[in-house]
Amino acid sequence: MTQPNFREQALQGDAKAISILLNFQLQIHGLTAEANVKDGCLHIFLTSPATVPDRQNCLEFIRQEITDLEPQSIERVKVYGYLKGKKEPVWCQEFGLKFGAYSMLIASQAQDNNSRLSLPASQEEETPPLSKQFQRWPFVVAGILISILVISGLVFVGEKFLQQQSGNFEKIQK
Template identity: 35%
Template sequence: MSSQDQSRRRELAKSGDPKAIADLINGSLNAKGINADVMRDKAYLHVMLEGDQVPNHPKELVNFVRNGMESLDVQTIHTVKVYGRQFGDDLPRWEEEIVLRTPPPPVVEPVNDIDLDESSIPLVDDEDDDENYDIDNEIIDENDIEDEDEYLPPRDRQSSSVYNPEEDDDPDDEQDETTREVQPKTSKSKVLLFSLLGGLGVLVLLAGLHLTGIFRLPFLPGESSPTPESASAPANTTATAPDQGSSNPTPAPATSADPFAEAVKTATNAAKLAQTAQTQADWTKVATAWQQASALMKKVPQSHPKFTVAEDRVVQYANNQKVAEQKAASAPN
């Protein structure tokens, strides 16, 4: 990458661009088998660190992210959350929070004074014309009511609350009817319980008669004496069993190796070597391990359940190999 591209990427990172920040972090951590995924939520920055194993040394990684963000000095980001998890996991194994600066207090917009429109307020006339007030105007004249029937109930209509002894000889009938409606439910449940108990007793009685031989039931098996063939069956089975001391045991079927698992194992070894690599020979071993892991990922068949993941890992491991080769070129002998 040219110096001009690096300068432009750093300017984007200083402006708070999450992709540019992720590129700067991955430039240093990819060689150790750690990939950074960065997401921004307003003034919060979320940094997810992933690897074939859970990235260890969380304290050093958090300090690395803290120093980088303090160097960028992004004024619009005040909190950074760093997470660590293994590839393929949904939830992180650890997380730490970095407070870069105190969040600004929330801005409260002042409420403008409400101008009341005097025209909307009803006016009250304090000077009531008491002299012209006549109480007779408030009295309803009998002539104003044209028909009394409109205000009185019909004469031939009887109130429903009037008690008539001929129609209702016993006022408690309604309560008795309610009681009679509930009682059948209780009796039905008792009848059902007695029926089940009676049926169970009959079954027990029939089973006893069958076992004693008094009354055989055709649908139940009877006792039968063992036949000579059945008695000799265990002996024959023992005789035909293979000798435990035989010198030619049956070999177990061989299981085929999983290229995805082998690739992950090799990549994990490469990541461990990268964490302690210092000399040119050390970084050469790291590059060779990443090359082997990428080659194994290419052998994962399309029928494998993690074929899509394997395609991404091929490119990632190849990039890690290039970074390790660059480290080896600049490392001391």
């Protein structure tokens, strides 16, 4: 089976194909991922042999990968962080894939600060998907409008100041 076939199967919501694609990128960080789908929820089990998987970085990575993939029939993702040999997850978090879906912290325990997952440079430089770009446009418009208002205010105050100064100058000349 080739990687394009894995991607195609992952798009269909195949948990094994999603696991393989995730493991391809996670293995260099010493993590393994297993996945299964139940009732429209993709359960991803991340395991690290020595340190607790870093929740924030792992979730950011998984959320980016799964939302970019947009697998069919999957509405939610639940990610579990395991330390190898432990039966209970150290942390667990669930998030929705659809716009406006909820994100809920399920369980959390202290993490080892030495367990950091650094994302590949290619992931950090990618252009965000259009749905994320459209979510930002209200902030961009608001920033532009605020900038225009600030500049207009400064021009108005500067004009009043210059008028006042020119009035004072005329009084001095008389």
